[in-house]
Amino acid sequence: MAMSSTKPQPNESALVCAARQGDQEAIVKLLDSNWRWLKGLAYNLLGNPDDVDEVMQNICILVIQKVGTLREPERFRPWLTTVARHAALAYRQQRSQRPIQLDDLLLAQQQATENENVAEVLDREDTQQKILAAVRLLPEKYGELFIMKYVDDLSYNQISEILNIPVTTVQIRLVRARRMILNHLTGKPNDKVPRT
Amino acid sequence: MNPELTEVLIGKFLDSEITPPEKRLLDEELKQNPQARQLLQELQQLHQQTQQVFMREIAEQGQPAEQIIRQALQKQPLMARRRRIRLSPWLHLAANVAAGFVLGFGVYHIFVGSNTPEVIPAPQAPESPVVQANPAPKEIHRIAEDLRSRPLLPGKTGRVDYYLYPGPSGSEWLIEAYPDTGVETASYHGDL
Numbered sequence: 001m002a003m004s005s006t007k008p009q010p011n012e013s014a015l016v017c018a019a020r021q022g023d024q025e026a027i028v029k030l031l032d033s034n035w036r037w038l039k040g041l042a043y044n045l046l047g048n049p050d051d052v053d054e055v056m057q058n059i060c061i062l063v064i065q066k067v068g069t070l071r072e073p074e075r076f077r078p079w080l081t082t083v084a085r086h087a088a089l090a091y092r093q094q095r096s097q098r099p100i101q102l103d104d105l106l107l108a109q110q111q112a113t114e115n116e117n118v119a120e121v122l123d124r125e126d127t128q129q130k131i132l133a134a135v136r137l138l139p140e141k142y143g144e145l146f147i148m149k150y151v152d153d154l155s156y157n158q159i160s161e162i163l164n165i166p167v168t169t170v171q172i173r174l175v176r177a178r179r180m181i182l183n184h185l186t187g188k189p190n191d192k193v194p195r196t
Numbered sequence: 197m198n199p200e201l202t203e204v205l206i207g208k209f210l211d212s213e214i215t216p217p218e219k220r221l222l223d224e225e226l227k228q229n230p231q232a233r234q235l236l237q238e239l240q241q242l243h244q245q246t247q248q249v250f251m252r253e254i255a256e257q258g259q260p261a262e263q264i265i266r267q268a269l270q271k272q273p274l275m276a277r278r279r280r281i282r283l284s285p286w287l288h289l290a291a292n293v294a295a296g297f298v299l300g301f302g303v304y305h306i307f308v309g310s311n312t313p314e315v316i317p318a319p320q321a322p323e324s325p326v327v328q329a330n331p332a333p334k335e336i337h338r339i340a341e342d343l344r345s346r347p348l349l350p351g352k353t354g355r356v357d358y359y360l361y362p363g364p365s366g367s368e369w370l371i372e373a374y375p376d377t378g379v380e381t382a383s384y385h386g387d388l
Binding site for chain 1: 208238239242252271272276
């Protein structure tokens with residue numbers, strides 16, 4: 001099964017009910033159809049693509065464990081968001097407490113040097129890298145929404161449902177996030193962010 | 197048009213969320229305002245490149261979704277939720293009250309009911325000492341046989357006499373006699 005983009009799922013509640021009764025295929029479909037934005041959410045909280053897969057598996061385990069406690073199947077996505085945030089934050093905290101291994105440091109240094117060389121060969125001023133860096137500098141609430149939008153091409157309504165915020169808030173946060181990134185790329189100060 | 201509103205409309209246009217009236221408004225603004233056109237161009241480039249960045253950085257990275265989900269299912273098998281009966285609040289209250297009554301009755305019966313004295317008075321033991329039978333075994337046998345043929349009367353409250361008699365096999369027999377029914381009382385000789 002290929003990772004599918006988030007589309008309106010009229011039968012998502014039915015899948016949740018089936019999953020609560022122990023239907024494994026239902027849980028696979030539910031997680032797969034929400035995979036991209038979940039991944040974006042985890043990425044935003046971790047800031048490191050290498051950790052995302054591990055957190056995604058933790059999210060899956062939590063969902064499998066807790067789906068039976070979900071009382072309103074129609075509120076699956078907001079519930080899933082909470083579960084994913086919890087798992088990602090727990091992982092981030094665990095990672096920060098992990099003792100640093102000298103071997104890891106050497107490996108990271110080696111990779112950084114290699115990346116530096118590649119970057120020099122290609123283009124140091126690569127715009128896409130700058131965009132990524134600018135996104136990482138966004139405040140969490142903007143970054144989360146911005147990544148979800150671009151990873152999965154979600155509509156304002158879908159983001160509003162997932163994050164449990166009004167549609168107008170989604171719209172304004174996206175405008176502000178874009179402006180902050182644009183300011184970062186063009187070297188303008190961030191006081192020119194629209195307040196609408 | 198307000199520059200901030202222009203930026204909001206451009207954002208909605210890029211996200212394919214713009215309505216037809218908003219689109220007409222934005223078109224008008226773009227015709228008149230070169231700064232708005234430049235902003236549209238910059239934001240459009242940013243929009244396209246951001247899509248590419250995130251496809252490469254997140255969507256196309258890592259293991260396939262299904263593989264991770266199946267691994268998770270192996271680690272943590274999905275269990276069917278136990279079916280719970282949902283009661284309306286009133287029905288829930290009624291069930292609780294009923295359960296309370298049953299429990300209260302049970303507790304009352306166990307702790308209070310057991311202390312209530314029985315209606316049947318205890319037999320008057322001091323007046324009916326166990327008597328060493330006289331050496332008149334034939335007579336005792338006759339009394340015993342006579343008593344055995346009579347049905348036991350439940351709740352008998354009168355006087356009871358006891359006879360202790362060694363049987364032919366050497367075992368001892370305790371025989372009850374009720375004087376009210378006409379059987380003679382035991383005679384007592386010697387000390388107990």
